[in-house]
Amino acid sequence: MTPSTWRITRRFLRQDWRSGELYMLGAALVLTVAAITAVGFFTERIESSMTRQGGELIAADLAIDGSAAPPADYLGQATRLGLVSTRTLEFPSVVMGAQGPQLVQVKAVDAPYPLRGRLRVQDGFTNPERIVEQGPPPGEVWVEARLLRLLEAPLGSEVGLGEARLRIGAILSYEPDRGGGLFQLAPRLLMNAADLPATGLVSPASRVKHRLLLAGEVAAVDAYTGWLKPRLPVNFNLVDGRTARPEFESALDRASRFLHLATLVTLLVAGSAIALASRRLVERQIDAVAIMRCLGAPRHLLMRVFLLRLTLFGLGASLVGCLAGWLGQLGLVAALSDWFGADLPAASLRPVAVGVATGLIALLGFAVPPLLQLTRVSPLRALRRDLGTPRASTALAALGALLALALLILWQAGDPDLAWKLLGGVALALVTLVLAVLGLVRLAGGLAGRARGVWRLGLAALTRRPTFAVLQIAGFGLGILALLLLAVVRVDLLKTWREGLPAGAPNHFLINIQPQEVEPLRDFLQAHGIAQAEIFPMIRGRLIRIGEHQVNPSDYENPRAESLAAREFNLSFADRPQADNRISAGQWWDAPAAAPQFSVEQGLAETLGIKLGDRLTFFVSGHEVTAPVTSLREVRWDSFNVNFFVVSPPGLLGTESATYITSFHLPRAGESMIPELVQRFPSVTLLDVDALLKQVRAVVDRGVLAVEYVFLFTLAAGLLVMFAGIQASLAERRTEHGILRTLGAGRWALLGSLAVEFTATGLLAGLLASIFAELTGWLIAERLFGLQFAFNPLLWVTGVLGSGLLIGLAGTLATYPLLIRPPLQTLRRAG
Known part of the structure; x- marks a missing residue:
């Protein structure tokens, strides 16, 4: 960089800051980085704390x-x-x-x-x-x-x-x-x-x-x-601690996924605010660039100046955002210290580096393409303001934003599966959203021809600027979609997750039950009001071959795979899958006497490289048992029910020597039965896992708390998106309203048309956002977290009517000052 480039850049930055042109962009960027770093600091400390809780195991x-x-x-x-x-x-x-x-x-x-x-x-x-x-x-x-x-x-x-x-x-x-x-x-x-x-x-x-x-x-x-x-x-x-028990690992993994999802949604909303704020900045910079072009400034100099201004500004705003994020998570920890019972571990400086890098990537990806228009400003703009803004490259702007968004999502997700699914959903939603908005704008144009008065004036405003209408409604829709989606996650999915550990979850196990004790024990439990306990057979076996390949622990690089290959498994047989198991691939057998075959838990199959059709050989009771894998199961380990990695039909393992196991919920008031149970069945081992169950519930509660905290950042980012969308059109509206006032339009008529325009914009954006929020919430619940999802009619009422009311009111109030200026003053400023 030449000294003149640095000198011009510093001068522009000072002027921009004094004139207030960077406030909106700065607020969006600071909020983005603050959300990322606050979540980064807090998530790092929470996950360290939860891992330490896992260390108790x-x-x-x-x-x-x-x-x-x-x-x-x-x-x-x-x-x-x-x-x-x-x-x-x-x-x-x-x-x-x-x-x-x-x-x-x-x-x-x-x-x-x-x-x-x-x-x-x-x-x-x-x-x-x-x-x-x-x-x-x-x-x-x-x-x-x-x-x-x-x-x-x-x-x-x-x-x-x-x-x-x-x-x-x-x-x-x-x-x-x-x-x-x-x-x-x-x-x-x-x-x-x-x-x-x-x-x-x-x-x-x-x-x-x-x-x-x-x-x-x-x-x-x-x-x-x-x-x-x-x-x-x-x-x-x-x-x-994370892998000591699959129940705890499952809860901890799901908490981490919820936190990363909340972070990504915040990033998505704040990125929309940066894009809208960049468009407003372009409009405010046109005159200054035109004068520089008149004075002989070449395009390559303008390019360097713009990039350097953005980088310096982005670095400063990112550091401020890091400080805000640090203070925000400190306040949360102080306010909720009773929830954690002990001081959270200190966070590293890694979130600061991540926050600064995120801020710069977001700013350059979302803001550079619109600002590149300024290098094509004609010098005649200094004399002829009617030349307007150079035509933007929509493809370039979209490509830059999508690349930045994809990079940030893949980087921040911490989970490739979560990142790709969210990125695919966002891309599909954006394309569909733009196409739907184009159709709705055409519909509004048709209705404007039949309407009268302020209704016609307000609906016609959507069709006079079709490109901006698409951008504005898509921006509003994306912001509302993110807010509604996080509301779905925060309310519906977290509620389902909590209910996944109901108050009646099993807290006692009975193991080493002999075959002759199964029926007497079942009768004993029923006599004491425990009718739901199901007793399962359990056979010990070591996996020795997958197909023709000998299973050797040293062949696996993954420590978990090595550990699984070296251990004996608890095998079982059943004629039907358990209620908390779901067949994810293949088919369950249709009769107890079905041909020899195995059903394998999906996580075990992925870890050991087992596929449908592979023949597994187990060493059981001194001999080998071989059968093909005909189905894979998703198992809810955090249900605390008895579950097995490998299950067969009764015809395969039913003749092997087995002990039996069961689990059941025993309230405190019923613990008086324990001495009698121990005396009646002295060979049966009773295991109380209530303390372990409480630890898993604590992980769930703290994960929910962290997600609710992130919701506050997302809410602020969503409001900023709406404000940026409204502010982006103020310069054009100022001239338009000045002309209409000169032609005799009344102040209250224009105010009514603004209310119609912004309310219609909010209703359209809310309708589209509600549809996509329900669909995306369903995909996240069913495909990503394995939770049941129920469609929520209240979401549609809130999304459509709420966004129509909020955007209509905010837009009308924000543009009202344009109506109280004298028309002559407005036209002189435009000229």
């Missing part, structure tokens, strides 16, 4: 599982990165009590355990729970209530564990990482790792599950994960 941020103690360098690297660590060991054993031996699942923990979440214990069956920060002290064990009942031992008595005698100090009612291992058949015994040597139970040949727990700042955890993954042997698994 493993009592840490990361866990390394293995059949042997992790290598020493694992702990050394964690220490160097500032992570806190502790270890646990789990193994089955037998305790000796007064009533004889009893199988238990022992967990030995070091003093810092747990790193995330807290333990809860009771000092008696009827005593309230109390929270403790660490595990039992040396010489003491904490046991589940059912172990006390099985041993018929009081608190304070001693039990023999190996060669040691340990005192029962408390009843263990909750451990945060129990949710990651629901299917443990024996009752839990928690002990201090310092007592392990005295028991003599652990030796190099012992079957022990070792776990190294790690916790710390998000950046340190991410750095450690990146360091560890390429070094992790096959016999070790890396587990984090």
